Amino acid sequence: MNDSAxxxxxxxxxxxxxxxxxxxxxxxxxGWVDPRGRTLGAWAFAGNRITGLGLVFYLYxxxxxxxxxxxxxxxxxxxxxxxxxxxxxxxxxxxxxxxLYHGLNGVRVLLVGTGLVPHRERALWWAGAVIGTIVxxxxxxxxxxxxx
Amino acid sequence: xxPVGTETSERKPLxxxxxxxxxxxxxxxxxxVLVTIHMIAHHFVVESxxxxxxxxxxxxxxxxxxxxxxxxxxxVVVTIHGMLGLxxxxxxxxxxxxxxxxxxxxxxxxxxxxxxxxxxxIGTLASRA
Numbered sequence: 568m569n570d571s572a573x574x575x576x577x578x579x580x581x582x583x584x585x586x587x588x589x590x591x592x593x594x595x596x597x598g599w600v601d602p603r604g605r606t607l608g609a610w611a612f613a614g615n616r617i618t619g620l621g622l623v624f625y626l627y628x629x630x631x632x633x634x635x636x637x638x639x640x641x642x643x644x645x646x647x648x649x650x651x652x653x654x655x656x657x658x659x660x661x662x663x664x665x666x667l668y669h670g671l672n673g674v675r676v677l678l679v680g681t682g683l684v685p686h687r688e689r690a691l692w693w694a695g696a697v698i699g700t701i702v703x704x705x706x707x708x709x710x711x712x713x714x715x
Numbered sequence: 716x717x718p719v720g721t722e723t724s725e726r727k728p729l730x731x732x733x734x735x736x737x738x739x740x741x742x743x744x745x746x747x748v749l750v751t752i753h754m755i756a757h758h759f760v761v762e763s764x765x766x767x768x769x770x771x772x773x774x775x776x777x778x779x780x781x782x783x784x785x786x787x788x789x790x791v792v793v794t795i796h797g798m799l800g801l802x803x804x805x806x807x808x809x810x811x812x813x814x815x816x817x818x819x820x821x822x823x824x825x826x827x828x829x830x831x832x833x834x835x836x837i838g839t840l841a842s843r844a
Contacts, residue, residue: 623797640770
């Protein structure tokens with residue numbers, strides 16, 4: 568490291584364990600998808616973004632699928648034939664996971680960000696993980712179990 | 716509600732950032748209720764595979780004034796929340812001021828189109844009941 572970099576602002580922060588820093592200063596624009604040297608908070612943030620992008624994609628997929636309703640009962644009936652297969656219902660469980668993760672992590676961010684429950688990020692994340700896992704298992708059993 | 720750690724002396728960016736954060740939080744809280752209603756109504760009360768409704772059941776469901784209002788509200792709120800989320804991801808790519816302005820306009824247009832199409836879809840289905 569040369570002399571100018573040694574005295575650069577933010578140098579100490581960049582040497583701590585945490586989200587990967589770029590050669591300049593601060594997080595790289597796409598740094599949130601980099602898995603190296605992550606803290607739990609950084610993982611939670613990346614998870615929130617990935618599930619968020621997935622849910623936006625699903626919003627348009629959902630609107631597209633619902634368009635088949637405009638073509639009448641026969642078209643919807645044919646779609647239901649596909650939508651009630653094990654694979655498709657399994658994707659519903661993946662959707663439920665995305666909703667639970669994004670929702671529960673959102674509650675955590677809200678509680679910490681508003682200062683209602685400051686400095687309890689990890690405890691809140693694990694509480695959300697327990698609640699989310701229980702609801703996901705119950706939901707998965709209901710969705711997949713409805714086939715029998 | 717101001718997010719912790721966003722204090723800065725730059726007045727305009729703080730105002731915009733705080734406003735976006737508040738809208739994201741507000742729509743997020745509303746979605747917790749609306750998504751729960753939507754999921755339960757569509758997957759956990761109907762006695763069929765996956766809780767999926769038949770064509771007739773969907774028309775009857777959406778023609779109910781209460782459910783019609785809830786679904787329309789859900790569409791608007793989820794679109795605002797989604798567009799704000801996309802904005803955050805795109806703004807993290809460090810575009811310049813002009814590109815950011817274009818992103819803002821593009822997302823407003825995309826959101827408006829999404830809501831318009833969704834409302835037309837819901838309205839058409841409700842009218843068929």
